Amino acid sequence: MNVDFNKNSDGLVPAIIQDNSTNKVLMLGYMNAEALNKTIETKLVTFFSRSKQRLWTKGEESGNVLNLVDIKLDCDSDSLLIKVTPEGPTCHKGTDTCWNETNEETYGFISTLEETIASRIKEGDSEKSYVASLFAKGINKVAQKVGEEAVEVVIEAKDDNDDLFLEESADLLFHYLMLLQAKGFKLKNVVSVLDRRK
Missing domain, CATH: 1.10.287.1080 (MazG-like)
Structure with a gap:
């Protein structure tokens, strides 16, 4: 996967996290090349935390991990769509998504x-x-x-x-x-x- 990490001066690309079953968008994080590689290797979604200035595996403290299912690169090679199977709520506030939505499958x-x-x-x-x-x-x-x-x-x-x-x-x-x-x-x-x- 040829991700263009150099488009932004910080070397980060946005990573949209989507539930593989419900197709609900769960959260948005940022990845550098190291975070992407660790995600692929461990099958647990790992971000680069801008506040902590280090790699951060989602759920490393709460246990609410995001199990990797698939990664897609957008047409400009500077954004990722990551499909996951979440364990527990995704948001640090305890909700299913960072938009305070219930992560249930809907049929339009x-x-x-x-x-x-x-x-x-x-x-x-x-x-x-x-x-x-x-x-x-x-x-x-x-x-x-x-x-x-x-x-x-x-x-x-x-x-x-x-x-x-x-x-x-x-x-x-x-x-x-x-x-x-x-x-x-x-x-x-x-x-x-x-x-x-x-």
């Missing part, structure tokens, strides 16, 4: 949709909310709706209308997310099962 729009479903269930206004009205009928009705949508997906898969197939697929996914919540789960629980199977 799907996670937002799950939150919306949960909110509609909690509000329970079955006159204004389709989700609330379906939940009011009980889990059997939610499960039945998933079955109906699954059959419609199969039917549309055999036809040539891609738009209808995608519409029915969206309906199936939406109702499946509802069924998961009716059972007390979210998509992340299913992903965990798939991850164990790999």
